[in-house]
Amino acid sequence: MPIIARALLSAALLVLGLGAGPAPAAGKIRVVATTTDLKALTEAVGGKLVDVDALARGNQNPHDLEVRPSLMVKVRRADLLIVNGLELDQWAEVVVQGANNPNVIPGARGRVEASSGVPLLEVPQTRVDRSMGDVHPVGNPHYTADPGTVGVVTANILAGLARVAPEQRGIFERNREEFLARLDRALAGWSAEMAPFKGARIVVDHNMWPYFLARFGLVQAGSIEERPGIPPTPAHLTRLIASMKADKVRLILTVPWGDQKLAARIAQETGARVVVAASAVGAVKGAEGYLETIDYNVKSIAQAMK
Known part of the structure; x- marks a missing residue:
């Protein structure tokens, strides 16, 4: 049986109750992010109102994550899925397929494309093929390495959180403003250094x-x-x-x-x-x-x- 098929079958069993996992604190928004950067930024915006999991570990190669049933279970329970996009986390679509959560499919209210609006670098101007290696045809996906992109990324995260919890928008906005103020102060120091x-x-x-x-x-x-x-x-x-x-x-x-x-x-x-x-x-x-x-x-x- 192919690896992905085995993963989907195992995920189905887990979703049926063999691996539900612990529930988040009462009233918290369940968020899954594909990377630890997006997890951290979501926690900065969501504060105490969110419970956030990352699918990839920080010390992993995010391009080549092994799709496991446990990841599908996390996404199955999510109110919001935040993806890096730009083909860094293409494996997330296999996870979403196995999770059977219509709220986080592309275009759904519980889906956030974190890269939306980020000025991209290294967008190929010619046709890309596999002989060129792992070239990303829509631009380099490692935008969160630049703190200057965080304003756009956190705006996308805020919009997603507000879609699933509109009554908390004011809190999300204050959290984001406070975090960006801290980031701006830090960025001035980093630039000088x-x-x-x-x-x-x-x-x-x-x-x-x-x-x-x-x-x-x-x-x-x-x-x-x-x-x-x-x-x-x-x-x-x-x-x-x-x-x-x-x-x-x-x-x-x-x-x-x-x-x-x-x-x-x-x-x-x-x-x-x-x-x-x-x-x-x-x-x-x-x-x-x-x-x-x-x-x-x-x-x-x-x-x-x-």
């Missing part, structure tokens, strides 16, 4: 940082992946190391689920430092909230660049 490194060239192991780099004026000088999602060839690594030496690249930015041994070997050959960045909330110790995650990345990069 990163200002000395504006224009610095760095190498990444996975193409998830264009929004973050653009926000703080850093330049991606290369990638360990020759093409998105495809392991590098020896020839590519030889070229990358040569270019890093020529350009005096001082930093390799990696994700927790990347090949740390390979990054360390490249760093040893080039003299660069490796920073294992928080690719999402909860990806590393010290990145337990959204503001803490951005702060962790800024401080880690600034320290490595000194």
